[in-house]
Amino acid sequence: MNKQGHVALAVSIGSAALMFPFIASVNVESKMVLVLAAAIGGLAPDLDHKTSTSSQLIQFSAKKRRMFRNLSCFSAAMGLLLYMLQFVSSGLSEFMNTWMLWLGAAILFFLLARLRNLVLIGTGAILLVAYSFYAWHWITAFMGLAFLILPVVKHRGIIHTPEFAFILSMGLIGFSSLQPELVQMFIIGFVIGWWAHLLGDIFGSDGIHSLLLPKLGIALHLFRNGGPVERSISRVCWLSTILMLGCVLLNIKI
């Protein structure tokens, strides 16, 4: 399933969840936050894909990344050249003294080219620090580790497994029980969206597999990624979402 399909499915399941008694009693703002969070959760698992929509939010375009990589190589070469010229040339010109600046620029351009990794590792490190210094909920450490491994895991690998989703859901729901209603609904929506994403991948040709038993996988091959069947499913999902949200906003009981 591609991003349109994932969002449509997540939002429709999120809207359907509004009918559950314990969610039906919360205020309208919290319900809308739940549906919005479902859309975010529906895209989040694809953070393990280098060019997915969620990854594109934390990195430059492919063209700019290439430009930064080239600038990094050029700056590094300039830095090394100027550094070596200091030894062969007798006169110490001002320009040769700038070799350190060139190497600094090379590192900066390198990091800009790999902004996604920087953001993921940085977020992971912040979460782990928060867990160890402020004794935050264990889900902080779990998510911190997940962010740290994201730059190296393969797409539809560990992040897409039901075992990962299960631990993530348990941790997040456990954490949410101590939070205000709005945060609680956001987390519930996010978890719903995450599972909806896995469901979407199961229906399509991509499939998901178990972490503990990697040979155990499921792919129903019901439609082609982004194909006409998926587009029809998306339309049905959006239509049902509109109907369900209409009922919620107009306070109609189904």
Ligand SMILES: [Zn+2]
């Ligand atoms: Zn996926």
